[in-house]
Amino acid sequence: MSTGQSGYPLILTAQLPKDMHRWATALRTAYFPPERNYLEAHVTLFHALPSQCEDEVRDVLKDVAREFAPVDARLTGLMSLGGGTALKLESDGILHLRDGIADHFHGMLTSQDQHRPRLHVTIQNKVTSKVAKALQAELESQIIPRAFTFRGLELHRYCGGPWDLVRDFSFRGQARA
Numbered sequence: 001m002s003t004g005q006s007g008y009p010l011i012l013t014a015q016l017p018k019d020m021h022r023w024a025t026a027l028r029t030a031y032f033p034p035e036r037n038y039l040e041a042h043v044t045l046f047h048a049l050p051s052q053c054e055d056e057v058r059d060v061l062k063d064v065a066r067e068f069a070p071v072d073a074r075l076t077g078l079m080s081l082g083g084g085t086a087l088k089l090e091s092d093g094i095l096h097l098r099d100g101i102a103d104h105f106h107g108m109l110t111s112q113d114q115h116r117p118r119l120h121v122t123i124q125n126k127v128t129s130k131v132a133k134a135l136q137a138e139l140e141s142q143i144i145p146r147a148f149t150f151r152g153l154e155l156h157r158y159c160g161g162p163w164d165l166v167r168d169f170s171f172r173g174q175a176r177a
Helices: 018-031 051-067 093-105 129-139
Strands: 008-015 041-047 070-082 085-090 119-122 147-149 153-159 163-170
Touching: 008 051, 008 070, 008 163, 018 085, 041 051, 041 129, 051 093, 051 153, 051 163, 070 129, 085 129, 119 129, 129 163
Parallel strands: none
Antiparallel strands: 008 041, 008 153, 070 085, 070 147, 085 119, 153 163
């Protein structure tokens, strides 16, 4: 029996290092409108993988995690979201892995997920552009570019509000992405 018969779409994220996750979650808690903030910091790779493919998604992610080592990335600064602010990230490696997953599920992806994402961690959203620009000016000197590694992938189920963690997949292989 398939584990994905709930009908809820699956969200795939890249796992930040634990210290960076805590720091970004604290920023999100401080600046995200509290009535809309029911998630911790995350880096979304896919917004809606089909629930009917959950077993296959899990198998693909197990294979990726088994093959690849933690993936190099870089925090490069802030990113304007118009009505929000995000931490801007770069990682050719995580995008390469995402491309492989996207190729595997070609024809089953939403239009949003057919395009490569701009890697980021949203720390503020659904505010006026004036409020967002003020936060960006305030934080600009505090956001220090740095290298880090994505430690794995997380699969979540979107149930209309907070996400349910399905499973995490820690990178433990030798291959470089």
